[in-house]
Amino acid sequence: MQKYVIHGGHPLFGEIEISGAKNAAVAIIPAALLVDGCCRIENIPQISDVTVVMEILQELGADVRTINKNTFEIDCRHIRSCRVPDELARRMRASYYLIGALLGRFGEAQVSMPGGCDLGVRPIDLHLKSFKALGADIDLQGGFVYAQAPQKRLTGATIYMDQVSVGATINAILASVLANGLTVIENAAKEPHIVDVANFLNSMGANIMGAGTDVIKIHGVESLHGGTYSIIPDQIEAGTYMAAVAATGGSVLIRNIIPKHMDCITAKLVEMGVEVEENEDTLLVRRTGKLQKTNIKTLPYPGFPTDMQPQITTVLSLAEGTSLVTEGVWGSRYRYVDELKRMGANIQVDDKTAVVEGVDHLTGAPIQAYDLRAGAALVIAALAAHGQSEITQVQYIERGYEDIISKLRALGADIRSVEEPEEAPAANVG
Numbered sequence: 001m002q003k004y005v006i007h008g009g010h011p012l013f014g015e016i017e018i019s020g021a022k023n024a025a026v027a028i029i030p031a032a033l034l035v036d037g038c039c040r041i042e043n044i045p046q047i048s049d050v051t052v053v054m055e056i057l058q059e060l061g062a063d064v065r066t067i068n069k070n071t072f073e074i075d076c077r078h079i080r081s082c083r084v085p086d087e088l089a090r091r092m093r094a095s096y097y098l099i100g101a102l103l104g105r106f107g108e109a110q111v112s113m114p115g116g117c118d119l120g121v122r123p124i125d126l127h128l129k130s131f132k133a134l135g136a137d138i139d140l141q142g143g144f145v146y147a148q149a150p151q152k153r154l155t156g157a158t159i160y161m162d163q164v165s166v167g168a169t170i171n172a173i174l175a176s177v178l179a180n181g182l183t184v185i186e187n188a189a190k191e192p193h194i195v196d197v198a199n200f201l202n203s204m205g206a207n208i209m210g211a212g213t214d215v216i217k218i219h220g221v222e223s224l225h226g227g228t229y230s231i232i233p234d235q236i237e238a239g240t241y242m243a244a245v246a247a248t249g250g251s252v253l254i255r256n257i258i259p260k261h262m263d264c265i266t267a268k269l270v271e272m273g274v275e276v277e278e279n280e281d282t283l284l285v286r287r288t289g290k291l292q293k294t295n296i297k298t299l300p301y302p303g304f305p306t307d308m309q310p311q312i313t314t315v316l317s318l319a320e321g322t323s324l325v326t327e328g329v330w331g332s333r334y335r336y337v338d339e340l341k342r343m344g345a346n347i348q349v350d351d352k353t354a355v356v357e358g359v360d361h362l363t364g365a366p367i368q369a370y371d372l373r374a375g376a377a378l379v380i381a382a383l384a385a386h387g388q389s390e391i392t393q394v395q396y397i398e399r400g401y402e403d404i405i406s407k408l409r410a411l412g413a414d415i416r417s418v419e420e421p422e423e424a425p426a427a428n429v430g
């Protein structure tokens with residue numbers, strides 16, 4: 001097990017390159033199952049969630065070739081099995097995309113219920129409802145989802161999402177690109193990675209219109225062909241580094257981003273007194289003065305992303321005045337607050353709302369990451385804090401941040417990853 005040791009209090013300066021989007025990659029890689037040809041996918045982040053989904057595809061019989069660190073060729077012409085190994089599926093939330101992709105291409109799927117970050121109750125009822133609307137038989141047994149299409153092919157239908165769901169929207173797209181006829185997804189989610197998945201599939205011959213709006217229309221096609229595609233930059237990774245500069249002070253040029261995707265985050269940081277200068281594919285983020293309070297509610301895109309809630313709350317814990325943060329997507333996402341309190345933050349959580357009373361500074365402490373974005377928030381807190389912090393359970397952070405240590409060190413952060421000594425076996429006291 002690794003842990004991060006961070007000496008805080010150094011402002012960040014320099015340039016940072018943003019990697020490909022995690023949430024696009026974990027959907028686009030399974031989407032390669034739909035393609036009758038070889039997909040060359042560029043800008044894939046090297047993170048553990050990607051490693052897991054690549055392993056799953058290989059287990060199913062895909063031929064995966066590494067071209068370089070961030071480019072892979074995936075050929076799914078010789079898939080042997082539609083059953084996803086339980087142990088691998090449980091390691092990531094996005095394993096649910098394998099249901100839509102396998103069902104769409106082969107008319108059947110057996111996938112265990114997904115794992116991933118503990119953000120409270122994470123149902124997949126909307127995904128299953130969408131598959132049923134397309135004609136699939138769904139059976140839940142022994143923790144597995146068994147999905148089957150009549151005569152191995154789904155039929156287009158209108159799917160109304162009761163709630164805006166990123167995963168269910170993408171899964172409905174995956175299941176319907178090869179279905180018979182027209183599928184209409186109403187009340188679809190609009191996140192940038194939904195558009196990216198649609199663009200990937202369209203570049204391989206799919207006919208998807210309206211991704212990025214709340215009505216998506218998919219005309220089923222007979223087959224998809226191979227091609228080359230490059231994944232969009234990661235909005236949340238970029239936002240996390242922007243938040244880090246806000247917390248520590250300094251000036252950093254964030255490279256390889258789509259500024260439009262950052263608007264919802266940029267707007268809040270500017271309200272807090274952070275200077276953000278936008279260029280074609282870069283943002284210059286600078287903080288010299290005091291941080292100011294603000295109120296934030298997380299919402300589906302283009303609202304403020306829930307995946308930035310822990311990071312922004314951490315920054316607000318250092319702002320002048322009292323801020324209110326409201327979680328509008330997940331039921332519970334404040335587990336990290338107790339860790340911030342150990343560092344001197346003054347935050348009270350009542351159900352979905354956190355009342356954040358800004359403090360002058362945080363103090364380094366031993367702290368634990370409970371999930372991916374909460375872990376990122378603790379890195380930010382430790383970078384800004386006086387003294388040394390040690391963060392354990394960093395495997396959560398490495399699910400979603402490529403090269404986080406070297407990227408931060410290049411900005412002047414004092415952070416290193418060290419091997420945690422194995423816990424000594426408990427003494428046998430009879």
Ligand code: UD1
Pocket residue numbers: 023026093094121122123124125126127128163164165166167168189306307329330331
């Ligand atoms: C995706 C992201 C996750 C992010 C979330 C919201 C990936 C791999 N993960 O997760 O990082 O926090 O979007 O932006 O892309 N819901 C249901 N039934 C369902 C599905 C969802 O009730 O079948 C509810 C959830 O409980 C939640 C809300 O809908 O309250 C939004 O969830 P959803 O957008 O589906 O999140 P994920 O796709 O799991």
